Amino acid sequence: MSAKKILMLVGDFVEDYEVMVPFQALQMVGHEVHAVCPGKKAGEKVRTAIHDFEGDQTYSEKLGHNFTVNADFDEIQAEAYDALVIPGGRAPEYIRLNERVLAIVRHFGSANKPIASVCHGAQLLVAAQVVEGKSCSAYPSIAPDVALAGGEFIKLAMDQAHVDGNLVTAPAWPAHADWLAKLLQLLGTRIEL
Secondary structure, three states, rough: OOOEEEEEOOOOEEEEEHHHHHHHHHHOOOOEEEEEEEOOOOOOOEEEEEEEEOOOOOOOEOOOOOOOOOOHHHHHHHOOOOOOEEEEEEEEHHOOOOHHHHHHHHHHHHOOOOOOEEEEHHHHHOOOOOOOOHHHHOOOHHHHHHOOOOOEEEEOOOOOOOOOOOEEOOOOOHHHHHHHHHHHHHHHOOOOO
């Protein structure tokens, strides 16, 4: 297996599990992962939020860990990466207002490179207009946005993921095992026991 170079878009109050787990897991299997945040340089931190499912009508939110970005947002070139990972949480809601973030997402969409989005990460897919004519999953409250952007929302159990071409999407962090397995399959990653 040749190692892939993966870009991860984050921001303050990214969902804790949705940034930490894929960042570490993708490195564990030999891929290089660069986590970037608009306005931040390598070594700076973003705060995370822990979203939990505790029986309420929606998730609850608690302060998570600090996460250190390891590349400079202003210096990365999307063309140098093989795949894009978009964690959820609160970050996608506001980093989608950054035109360079949208241009990066559009690059991966038009180049048909793997894009793995979980939970509210689909807000970036919608804002970058890469869901039109595609099906994807996300946190259920994003379903109207996907439909308005010309995509088909796929309702899944919280521990499942969906693939449509280059898009690997899931509703929330309980889907990590399925979501990451499907991303690794798209990347051609082979793990031998």
